[in-house]
Amino acid sequence: MPSLSFVFLNYTSLVHVQVDMDTAETIKKLPQDVVNKIAAGEVVQRPCHAIKELIENSLDAHATQVTIVAKNGGTKLVVMDNGDGVRPADMKRVCERFTTSKLSKYEELEKVSTFGFRGEALASITYVARVRITTKRHGASNGLSASYANGEMKEAVPGIVTCPEGTSVAVDDLFYNLPVRKASLRSSFTEYSRILEVVKRYSVQYPKTKFICRKDFNIPPDLNTSGCPDTSVGVIPTAFGLDISNHIHELAIDTPDATVKGLFTGSFFSVRRIISTYFANGRLVDCSPIQKAVSQAYQPFLGKGKHPFIFLSITVPANEVDVNVHPTKAEVALLKEDLIASGVHDAITAKLNTAVEVSKQFPIVVLKEELGAKKRKLEEDEVTENKESGKEHLKKRAVTESAALSTDTPKHASTKPFKSVVLDGDKDIMVDSVIMKPGNIELKVDSSKNEKANPFKQLLPTQNPPKHGRVLATERIQESAHARMKEVFSTMEQVGMVNDRAAILRSADDIYFLDLKVVMKEAAYQRILRGSCKSLLNFTDPPRIADLCEVALSIPGVWEPSDGDKQEICTALVDCLVKHRTVLQDVGVGVSADGKVTTLPRVWNGFVPPLEGVPLLMLRVGSDVPWEAGDSSELVYQTLATELSALYTPCGSSFDHIPPPHTSPISAFFPVSILPSLKTDFVPPSRLVKGTSLVQLTSIAALHTTFERSHCTA
Numbered sequence: 001m002p003s004l005s006f007v008f009l010n011y012t013s014l015v016h017v018q019v020d021m022d023t024a025e026t027i028k029k030l031p032q033d034v035v036n037k038i039a040a041g042e043v044v045q046r047p048c049h050a051i052k053e054l055i056e057n058s059l060d061a062h063a064t065q066v067t068i069v070a071k072n073g074g075t076k077l078v079v080m081d082n083g084d085g086v087r088p089a090d091m092k093r094v095c096e097r098f099t100t101s102k103l104s105k106y107e108e109l110e111k112v113s114t115f116g117f118r119g120e121a122l123a124s125i126t127y128v129a130r131v132r133i134t135t136k137r138h139g140a141s142n143g144l145s146a147s148y149a150n151g152e153m154k155e156a157v158p159g160i161v162t163c164p165e166g167t168s169v170a171v172d173d174l175f176y177n178l179p180v181r182k183a184s185l186r187s188s189f190t191e192y193s194r195i196l197e198v199v200k201r202y203s204v205q206y207p208k209t210k211f212i213c214r215k216d217f218n219i220p221p222d223l224n225t226s227g228c229p230d231t232s233v234g235v236i237p238t239a240f241g242l243d244i245s246n247h248i249h250e251l252a253i254d255t256p257d258a259t260v261k262g263l264f265t266g267s268f269f270s271v272r273r274i275i276s277t278y279f280a281n282g283r284l285v286d287c288s289p290i291q292k293a294v295s296q297a298y299q300p301f302l303g304k305g306k307h308p309f310i311f312l313s314i315t316v317p318a319n320e321v322d323v324n325v326h327p328t329k330a331e332v333a334l335l336k337e338d339l340i341a342s343g344v345h346d347a348i349t350a351k352l353n354t355a356v357e358v359s360k361q362f363p364i365v366v367l368k369e370e371l372g373a374k375k376r377k378l379e380e381d382e383v384t385e386n387k388e389s390g391k392e393h394l395k396k397r398a399v400t401e402s403a404a405l406s407t408d409t410p411k412h413a414s415t416k417p418f419k420s421v422v423l424d425g426d427k428d429i430m431v432d433s434v435i436m437k438p439g440n441i442e443l444k445v446d447s448s449k450n451e452k453a454n455p456f457k458q459l460l461p462t463q464n465p466p467k468h469g470r471v472l473a474t475e476r477i478q479e480s481a482h483a484r485m486k487e488v489f490s491t492m493e494q495v496g497m498v499n500d501r502a503a504i505l506r507s508a509d510d511i512y513f514l515d516l517k518v519v520m521k522e523a524a525y526q527r528i529l530r531g532s533c534k535s536l537l538n539f540t541d542p543p544r545i546a547d548l549c550e551v552a553l554s555i556p557g558v559w560e561p562s563d564g565d566k567q568e569i570c571t572a573l574v575d576c577l578v579k580h581r582t583v584l585q586d587v588g589v590g591v592s593a594d595g596k597v598t599t600l601p602r603v604w605n606g607f608v609p610p611l612e613g614v615p616l617l618m619l620r621v622g623s624d625v626p627w628e629a630g631d632s633s634e635l636v637y638q639t640l641a642t643e644l645s646a647l648y649t650p651c652g653s654s655f656d657h658i659p660p661p662h663t664s665p666i667s668a669f670f671p672v673s674i675l676p677s678l679k680t681d682f683v684p685p686s687r688l689v690k691g692t693s694l695v696q697l698t699s700i701a702a703l704h705t706t707f708e709r710s711h712c713t714a
Contacts, residue, residue: 044124046185047074047174048194052284053121054079054169055202061085061167064227065210069217070195073188075174077195082166085137088144091158094133095148097123122169123151128181129174135167196222200239201277201284204232204263204311212680220490224681226532232311233263234531240275242471244309251312253347257336260344262312267298267352270306279313280334281321289337290314293345301352314340469634470586473529473641476634477683485684485694488512492679494671503670509700517649518693520674523682524603524645528587529637532681533601536588537608542596545574545618552615573622583631584621587640603648605673613647 044050051068058066061083069078086094097120125131126148136143143163147154175182185191196213203211203225210227214220225238237245247269251262265271276294278287290312298308320335334340488507495504495511503514527533549570553559559566574595577584581591588601597618600609625639688694 044128044174046194047077047191048198050074050125050129050171050174051077051079051195052198053125054171055199056283057121057169058083058167059202059206059209063166063209065212067212068195068199069214070192071216073185073191074195075182075185075191076172077174078168078170080166080168082164085140085165085167086133086135086144087137088158091133091135091144091146092153095122095126095131095153096151122148125171125174126151128178129176130172132170132172133167134161134163134170136163136165138165140165198284199223201279201311203239204235204277205279205282205284205313207232207235218491220486221680226530228531228533228535232261232313236263237471237474238530240309242475244269244271244275246471248309249351251344251347251351253343255343257316258334258340258343259315260312260340260347261315262310262344264311264348264351265309267301269308270302271309272307274307275309277311281315281318282313287314287334287337287341289341290344293341294348297345297348297352312344316340469630469632470529470637472634473637476638477526477529477685480685480687481683482686482689485689488694489682489684490679492675494675497670504697505675506700511697511699511703513695513697515693516670518691519678519682519688520604521645521649522685522688523674523678524648525641526683527603527677527681528601528641528644530681531587532677533588533603535602536590536599537602538599539597542592542598543614545577545591545595545597546570548597548615548618549573549622552619555616558616558619573619576622576627577618580627580631583636583640587637587644589621589644600647601644603645604669604677607648607669607673609647617643617647 044053047070051070051074055066055068058079058081061081063081063083065082067078067080069080071077122131127150131148132145133148134143134145143161144158145161145163146158175185192215199211199213200223203209203223207225207229208227209225211223211225212221213223215222223239225235229235233245233248233250236248244265247265248263249266251260251264253260276291278285278290280287294308294310294312302308314334316334316336488510492505492507492512495506497503498513501515501517503516505512505514550566553566553569559569563569577591578593578595581593584591588599590597590599592598597614600614603609620643621640624643626633626635629635684694
């Protein structure tokens with residue numbers, strides 16, 4: 001390094017000074033492409049982060065359906081939605097960095113309500129992957145498609161394509177230019193699991209948006225929500241399973257500081273790893289103070305190695321949250337987060353304490369191994385008493401076979417009469433039924449064998465409330481599934497239509513005959529039970545149930561004089577359907593308080609059922625559904641779904657006398673509506689294979705052989 005040396009004569013000594021003459025700058029401004037890649041590495045750290053950004057773009061575009069296909073652990077992915085689409089004028093700049101339509105000045109950050117606001121998400125992805133965007137605005141005649149790299153559109157102008165309304169973002173070879181980042185990714189299974197967890201969390205936060213997530217286009221989805229539930233709790237069975245759903249408690253906190261809605265499991269249930277989800281003003285975030293508060297609330301109730309399921313959606317004024325504190329927007333700063341965390345802690349603790357106190361009100365603990373002996377002893381005592389007159393009455397205590405009861409869910413408590421012996425002074429009385437109430441029965445537990453015996457040891461771990469009838473009916477569908485046929489249906493493609501009752505389909509190399517009458521009825525039954533209907537059919541002029549009943553009773557063969565007065569039957573039908581309108585609403589049948597039918601479920605898009613069948617349907621719903629079993633019984637939901645499914649079946653057996661509907665023939669919408677549903681969410685039952693509803697006709701190989709022989713013969 002060149003330098004100059006100087007010698008100064010001081011009064012006391014010589015001073016040697018060396019001066020560095022190298023004027024070259026060592027601090028340089030990084031090239032823009034390097035800056036962009038560094039920034040992209042902060043925003044898109046893993047494939048699941050890219051999915052999160054693209055899902056938020058879809059929600060910003062008001063999408064009601066978002067489909068995610070993540071191949072190879074997410075290094076190749078597609079996110080499709082039916083949102084607003086990209087304006088043609090914005091196609092050139094849609095992937096440029098720091099371009100946004102959400103704000104124009106910094107002060108607007110205080111009231112931003114959209115997910116995106118920095119214009120970094122799409123730009124960051126284009127710097128680390130190859131991206132193609134295909135979009136079509138609502139009402140546009142054609143769509144547009146363009147590829148992007150390094151934040152710029154590669155073509156001069158977007159290409160004109162035919163595509164559905166909405167936007168599709170295809171990301172290929174993620175991290176292709178960051179070999180170290182790509183090598184640091186975990187296995188495809190692990191990365192896909194992280195993607196699926198992100199999608200599940202958004203599906204719970206946005207229950208009215210249909211989310212589909214799969215590993216490839218030609219395989220069944222791992223997540224397929226209906227988009228119908230009004231609340232988040234309705235998505236839990238689909239997203240996180242029935243086991244968690246059956247133990248969910250709801251939480252609601254409404255204060256001037258914040259509104260918190262949540263779902264959490266109680267103290268009698270745990271999962272292997274904590275499943276915690278926090279949304280702040282609709283954003284999926286990490287919030288350490290609230291996470292700590294939740295952990296402290298559960299600590300006295302769950303042992304080591306046991307974890308809860310917790311979902312919280314927090315809403316605060318926009319000016320009390322800072323969304324610009326993390327590159328991936330994974331964290332936000334809440335102005336009053338300590339107060340919110342304290343409120344969440346107190347609310348969860350109160351709920352958990354309530355559950356434990358309720359269980360203590362019913363100390364009915366009878367060891368299973370002793371129950372049989374006690375019953376036999378009682379029977380022997382009664383026989384002895386009958387044979388030996390004059391002896392003293394035996395002293396007896398109450399014996400019950402009742403399971404654990406809970407005042408939290410009285411509808412789950414057993415009301416079935418049972419034999420019991422109670423002591424009334426000096427007289428033994430046999431009663432046929434006992435109403436269990438707190439304090440009615442005192443049961444002493446012998447703890448002499450173990451001084452530290454816990455009287456709730458047998459009760460608490462098994463205190464699972466009975467499952468709802470709809471849940472049970474849905475489980476029956478899964479239990480009857482034929483695994484091989486599920487694979488067949490998931491890969492089916494249409495070959496042709498025989499008529500409106502039958503179709504020819506291909507799966508892999510096999511050719512099948514499909515009886516639409518049977519399969520559509522079963523598929524409609526399943527969709528109604530699972531709540532898979534995307535929308536409702538609304539009557540512009542809702543018909544009166546009484547009028548529908550009169551029409552149904554006038555159908556030949558439906559009513560006979562021995563059945564009773566028609567007017568009385570109609571009045572009873574109206575009362576029945578109005579009384580049970582909550583259950584009917586659960587399956588999409590709207591009944592108003594003044595006795596009118598307002599809606600029907602829209603099972604198949606593009607197909608309006610024969611409305612001539614509605615009168616008979618309403619009559620059967622009132623007379624054939626076993627309402628006496630209880631509104632939440634499995635049989636009620638099964639019968640309801642069976643009756644409704646017949647209405648949505650072409651020439652269904654229940655409505656053969658009804659003329660065909662005044663809609664497009666089934667052959668027109670089968671490939672665009674019914675077949676996709678059969679491929680994704682239909683669970684073929686085993687009985688379908690045993691009959692003639694699905695028959696393998698031949699195979700591609702067999703057809704080739706036949707054609708070759710015909711050619712040789714010719």
